[in-house]
Amino acid sequence: MGRTLAEKVWDAHVVRQVDGEPDLIYIDLHLVHEVTSPQAFDGLRLAGRGVRRPELTVATEDHNVPTDALTISDPVSLRQVETLRSNCQEFGIPLYSMGNASQGIVHVIGPQLGVTQPGMTIVCGDSHTSTHGAFGALAFGIGTSEVEHVLATQTLPLARPRTMAVTVEGRLQPGVSSKDLVLALIAQVGTGGGQGHVVEYRGEAVRALSMESRMTVCNMSIEWGARAGMIAPDETTYAYLSGRPHAPQGPDWAAAVAAWERLHTDQDARYDKEVFLDASAVTPFVTWGTNPGQGVALDAAVPDPAALPAGGERDAALRALAYMGLTPGTPMREIAVDTVFLGSCTNGRMEDLRAAADVVRGRRVAKGVRALVVPGSMLVKLQAEQEGLDTVFREAGFDWRNAGCSMCLGMNPDTLAPGERSASTSNRNFEGRQGRGGRTHLVSPEVAAATAITGRLSAPADLQEV
Amino acid sequence: MDAFSTHVGRAVPLRRSDVDTDQIIPSDWLKRVERTGFGAGLFSEWREDPAFVLNQEQYAGASVLVAGENFGTGSSREHAVWALQDHGFRVVVSERFADIFRGNSLKGGLLPVQLPAGEVEALMSLVESDPSTLVTVDLAARTLQAGDLVAAFPLDDFTQWRLLQGLDDIALTLLQDEDISAYEVKRPARMPSTRPVA
Numbered sequence: 001m002g003r004t005l006a007e008k009v010w011d012a013h014v015v016r017q018v019d020g021e022p023d024l025i026y027i028d029l030h031l032v033h034e035v036t037s038p039q040a041f042d043g044l045r046l047a048g049r050g051v052r053r054p055e056l057t058v059a060t061e062d063h064n065v066p067t068d069a070l071t072i073s074d075p076v077s078l079r080q081v082e083t084l085r086s087n088c089q090e091f092g093i094p095l096y097s098m099g100n101a102s103q104g105i106v107h108v109i110g111p112q113l114g115v116t117q118p119g120m121t122i123v124c125g126d127s128h129t130s131t132h133g134a135f136g137a138l139a140f141g142i143g144t145s146e147v148e149h150v151l152a153t154q155t156l157p158l159a160r161p162r163t164m165a166v167t168v169e170g171r172l173q174p175g176v177s178s179k180d181l182v183l184a185l186i187a188q189v190g191t192g193g194g195q196g197h198v199v200e201y202r203g204e205a206v207r208a209l210s211m212e213s214r215m216t217v218c219n220m221s222i223e224w225g226a227r228a229g230m231i232a233p234d235e236t237t238y239a240y241l242s243g244r245p246h247a248p249q250g251p252d253w254a255a256a257v258a259a260w261e262r263l264h265t266d267q268d269a270r271y272d273k274e275v276f277l278d279a280s281a282v283t284p285f286v287t288w289g290t291n292p293g294q295g296v297a298l299d300a301a302v303p304d305p306a307a308l309p310a311g312g313e314r315d316a317a318l319r320a321l322a323y324m325g326l327t328p329g330t331p332m333r334e335i336a337v338d339t340v341f342l343g344s345c346t347n348g349r350m351e352d353l354r355a356a357a358d359v360v361r362g363r364r365v366a367k368g369v370r371a372l373v374v375p376g377s378m379l380v381k382l383q384a385e386q387e388g389l390d391t392v393f394r395e396a397g398f399d400w401r402n403a404g405c406s407m408c409l410g411m412n413p414d415t416l417a418p419g420e421r422s423a424s425t426s427n428r429n430f431e432g433r434q435g436r437g438g439r440t441h442l443v444s445p446e447v448a449a450a451t452a453i454t455g456r457l458s459a460p461a462d463l464q465e466v
Numbered sequence: 467m468d469a470f471s472t473h474v475g476r477a478v479p480l481r482r483s484d485v486d487t488d489q490i491i492p493s494d495w496l497k498r499v500e501r502t503g504f505g506a507g508l509f510s511e512w513r514e515d516p517a518f519v520l521n522q523e524q525y526a527g528a529s530v531l532v533a534g535e536n537f538g539t540g541s542s543r544e545h546a547v548w549a550l551q552d553h554g555f556r557v558v559v560s561e562r563f564a565d566i567f568r569g570n571s572l573k574g575g576l577l578p579v580q581l582p583a584g585e586v587e588a589l590m591s592l593v594e595s596d597p598s599t600l601v602t603v604d605l606a607a608r609t610l611q612a613g614d615l616v617a618a619f620p621l622d623d624f625t626q627w628r629l630l631q632g633l634d635d636i637a638l639t640l641l642q643d644e645d646i647s648a649y650e651v652k653r654p655a656r657m658p659s660t661r662p663v664a
Contacts, residue, residue: 015649016642021624024642026649028657036542038499047636052646058660064497076497083499094660115658127542127566143544143570145635153639155646159622191484192536192562225539227565245663252656259654291484291539312483312534319482411493430488430540432511 002266028120032059034084036125040148067401104377107345114244118233134214136233164197168205170280178213179444183285194226205279211240223292289320304328340452347425348376359449365397366455372399374406469632475529483534505552524597538567
């Protein structure tokens with residue numbers, strides 16, 4: 001019987017296979033940041049162990065860094081970042097520090113450097129590592145014990161995951177992005193729908209997505225519980241990778257592409273589970289609750305928990321609405337926001353900034369709305385400035401920032417105040433995620449941009465002509 | 467890691483589904499570089515409510531957490547496990563655990579006990595009606611017992627053995643060094659290095 005894409009990548013990385021034990025899997029790339037690594041390095045020192053392959057490891061500073069200054073004023077954050085710096089120096093790990101031209105969010109810089117390539121196994125102490133699966137890599141988040149394990153052995157003992165296919169046929173309509181697609185998917189399958197599975201996104205709509213849109217979809221895999229999300233590599237993938245600093249060069253390029261061409265699911269392969277979605281039916285999608293599965297079309301209204309079956313789901317909806325300060329039946333378009341955040345490993349890339357700038361161009365941010373654009377990396381920032389996007393955003397009244405995780409997770413100075421409401425292109429709307437008491441609506445870059453202009457959840461089509 | 471054999475303790479019922487890692491340990495706590503001391507941050511936002519179940523006297527000192535489905539959803543932060551352990555929990559019971567949380571728990575010796583919805587509900591009701599109920603979790607038998615309830619939970623043989631022995635995963639893997647080296651010899655030379663390109 002044929003094999004799925006995930007199975008092919010898995011099989012190519014088995015170091016040791018014994019009945020009754022997890023497979024020992026080789027890790028091709030280990031991405032490191034300041035938050036989930038300090039205790040792992042401590043563990044190495046305590047046991048007198050070293051880093052087996054520092055040249056397959058790369059670190060950056062992203063979660064803690066302020067985006068409006070190149071110095072960290074919070075002493076606790078500073079200590080964590082300085083700990084990363086000394087650990088990388090001690091163990092010989094390449095590090096992109098604040099101020100370096102290649103610094104940025106870990107899941108933005110990997111693809112950008114070209115170290116993320118098809119068929120690789122990629123891990124990081126961060127759940128959004130699933131982003132790299134857009135290249136046909138098997139990429140997933142790990143905890144700090146596993147970070148230490150990979151540092152020491154360049155392997156992980158892992159149980160073979162189950163496989164799932166999400167087939168998206170049809171085409172996304174104009175004005176609908178891959179963020180809308182994945183939010184609609186999560187609302188359909190639920191936050192636990194992918195648990196225990198490596199998911200492969202396929203079908204006409206997925207093939208038609210750009211590389212950066214594919215990253216957005218794979219990034220959000222973890223939000224519906226999947227272990228990893230993958231997309232088979234194709235011409236779009238090769239075109240993105242070609243010429244990147246760490247991409248194969250010269251004769252290696254042809255050899256690499258020949259190998260990558262085999263990374264697709266065989267005709268006669270079987271998935272353990274399959275889900276189907278019609279892309280043409282997707283419209284701009286936003287969340288109303290406190291988990292990413294609590295979403296509706298922007299055209300819809302805040303749902304009524306009473307209409308849900310009694311029990312856990314209804315209780316969760318009631319709790320979410322109380323936290324979010326929303327009344328059932330309110331049209332989503334009537335929800336006013338205080339803050340708009342454009343950025344994160346989900347939507348902080350060039351394509352996201354371009355799409356938002358196209359909406360914003362010639363318009364003004366609504367009175368009383370704080371709007372910020374945080375490029376996913378310093379290279380994204382530089383390129384956007386070369387294209388004049390910073391001017392578009394600044395003239396409209398947006399803050400134009402340096403790269404970092406920023407308002408995605410409330411670990412740095414960019415946070416919501418209690419009760420403040422945001423439209424955010426990030427990935428999680430959990431209670432307090434963007435700051436204590438903050439209320440988050442997850443949206444696409446286009447919806448974020450339109451919302452900044454009107455001050456209420458809006459799509460670009462809602463805006464008056466300029 | 468301490469070996470886990472049988473644990474007997476009282477339980478606290480957390481009647482919420484999709485308990486995410488940002489609730490278990492808010493991100494502000496993640497700035498610390500230590501592995502200990504996270505207990506004070508456990509559910510810190512929810513604990514500001516005096517009525518929150520962890521603040522109720524009758525559940526003080528409980529070591530088994532019984533929660534709704536999809537426990538531990540969200541980020542990869544192992545700090546969530548460290549916070550639960552530091553607070554005194556040895557076992558978490560849920561119908562379903564998020565994959566990364568489950569993996570992190572098993573690394574650190576916090577036992578995730580996965581039970582069918584009916585049995586989680588039975589246990590939840592039992593400890594709600596009688597907070598002094600003792601819950602016994604027997605790792606060797608892979609069973610949980612409380613009052614009249616006896617439930618079996620799934621755990622693969624290898625992980626069960628590793629937890630019973632209290633073995634360090636890394637030491638076990640380092641025994642396979644020859645296999646790792648042999649694999650490395652076969653890796654294509656074109657695979658990327660992270661050394662900065664001039």
